[in-house]
Amino acid sequence: MRKLTIAAMGIAAVLMGASNVAASAAPPPPLIPDGATGSISVHKYAQPTRYIADNQGMQLPPGDLEGLAPLEGAKFTIEQVAGIDLKTNAGWKKAQSLVDTFDPFNPGAITQNGHGLVNKKEATTNASGLASFKSLPVGLYLVQESQAPTVPANSAVTKSMPFLISVPLTDPQDRQNWVFDVHAYPKNTISRVTKTVNDGSAYALGQAIRFTIDSTIPGGSATTKYVVKDHLDPKLTYRSTTVTIDGQATTDFNATHDKGLVTVTLGATARxxxxxxxxxxxxxxxxxxxxxxxxxxxxxxxxxxxxFQREGEPETEVPSTVIETKFGGINVLKHNREGKFLSGAIFEVRASHTKDFATATAVSVNGKSQWATGADGRVTVDGLRYSNWANGATVAEGSPDYNFYWLVEKQAPVGYELLPEPIPFTVTAPVASAATVDVVNSPHNAGGELPKTGAEGSAALLVGGLALIGIGGGALMLSRSRRNSDKA
Known part of the structure; x- marks a missing residue:
């Protein structure tokens, strides 16, 4: 019996030891330890065609980010929501209640609901598009993009909407563990608008020109609003609008014109x-x-x-490039060699895109095709497109859009000769500061006297001839009288 008792006691000891080993080998419960910290990594990329799939707080593999352009220089701000202890079940219930009522269009409402915001931190995305916040206490955080990254002129970035994120999160794959290093990939869009003008074929006022606004299409999802506004200068008279999408015409738009403002709104089908x-x-x-x-x-x-706007996001406004079309003229001064001003000279203007006058055509400016000099010998020709400016940019001779101009005299002033050849000129400034084309006319027959027949000269010759005849007749009569006297 004594041996059996000892044996039983030994077995019991072994079993107790085994039980202790099993207890010590069991995994700890998935609880958030006191003093735990984590991190938030915000990744900023230009929005691809479609939204990135929900990453559930996990870091995306490189393959999912292939081809995306990181955005450097975006500043993010995080603040911890006070009064929410995520180490307790009650804290998670409070977090859920806050998330349910969170309005990303009014993130400041958090404080209006009795929650403070503490532990504010800022970080700016690096060349990889990453802004990191480390050593964060366990809690619920408000993340906001406080400054958009720098983008090229005439572009705009749709800031990511404010959002709430908790540290930690339950691992979506291994749901028995917490993830203390969480990752966020907020939606971002870079949009660009370019405006161009097509006036290269125009010579003068009264001709039609075209303005085109090319705008990028936001990725991620279809827009709920897409409006293009064009502020036409008062010097322009609006006529019509057309719209194409990737080169294909659409009629699903509404165009209105009010005091120079043309507003084009795409319909749902077009969007x-x-x-x-x-x-x-x-x-x-x-x-x-x-x-x-x-x-x-x-x-x-x-x-x-x-x-434009996408569902659940703010409106984004993107300005276009500024485009110019330029129309000016010349001043003409008509006089003779002595400086006397000549009125009544009538000119027309001819123009061509080549330097060959034979290709030039007559120009009409708002229906006017002739210009006459006044008593001061001056006339202004206004409303011609600049010679060296076309389609919104400087052009040089040889460009198919460069404008060559000529003055052609259609009627000379009284007593003066017509100009035998056209006078070339260029338009490079408004009339107020334009150069003056100095035109000198030669008098009739270059000022020389022509032989005269009839009129005063002929009468004088006739009178002189008659006088001579009279003198000769009297002499003859006198001679005869003397001869008769001698015979007597």
Whole structure:
């Protein structure tokens, strides 16, 4: 019995030891330890055609980010929501309640609901598009993009919407563990608007020119609003609008014109077509073209803007490039060699895109095709497109859009000769500061006297001849009288 008791005691000891080993080998419960810290990594990329899939707080593999452009210089701010302890079940319930009522369009409402914001930190995205916040206490955080990254002129970035994120998160794959280093990939869009003018074929006022606004199509999802506004200069008279999406015409738009402001709003069908076009072609654009008549001379500047919005996001406004079309003229001074001003000279203007006058055609400026000098010998020809400026840029001789001009005298002043050849000139400034074309006329027959027949000269010769005849007749009669006297 004694041996059996000892054996039983030994077995019990072994079993107790085994039990202790099993207890010590069991995994700890998945609880958040006191003093735990984590991190938030915000990744800023230009938005691809479609939104990145929900990463559930995990870092995405490199393959999912292939081809995306990181955005450097975006500043993010994080603040911890006070009064929410995520180490407790009650804290998670508070977090859920706050998330349910969170309005990204009014993130400041958090404080209006009795929650403070503490532990504010800022970080700016680096060349990889990453802004990191480390050593964060466990808690719920408000993340906001406080400053958009720098982008090229006439571009805009749609800031990412404010969002709430917790540290830590449950691992979505291994749901028995917490993830203390969480990652966020907020939506971002870079949009660009370019405005161009097509006036290269125009010579003068009264001719139609076209303005085109090319705007990029936001990725991610179809827009709920897409509006292009164009502020036409008062010197332009609006005529019509057309719209194309990736080169294909659409009629699903509304164009209004009010005191120079042309507003073009795409309909739902056109907005969907735009997004579908982007999926097939990442360079697809919406092109809005206005036709207008240039009604007054001057250096005419114009700018447009795009306003778009996607569901659940704020409106984004993108200004276009500023484009110019330029119309000016020349001043003409007509006089003779002695400086006397000559009125009544009538000119016409001819123009060509080549330097060969034989190719030139007569120019009409708002219906006017002839210009006459006044008593001061002056006349102004205004409303001609600059010779060296076309389609919004400087052009040089040899360009197919360069304008060559000539003055042609159609009627000479009284007592003066017509000009035998045209006078070339260029237009490079408004009339107020334009050069003066000095035109000298020669008098009739270059000022020389022509032989005269009839009139005063002929009468004088006739009178002189008759006088001579009279003198000769008297002499003859006198001679005869003397001879008769001698015979007597």
């Amino acid at each position: 969907k077509a735009a997004f579908d076009a982007l999926v097939g072609n990442p360079n697809a654009k919406v092109s809005v073209t206005h036709e207008a008549i240039v009604a007054a001379s001057g250096e005419i500047s114009n700018q447009a803007e795009l306003t």
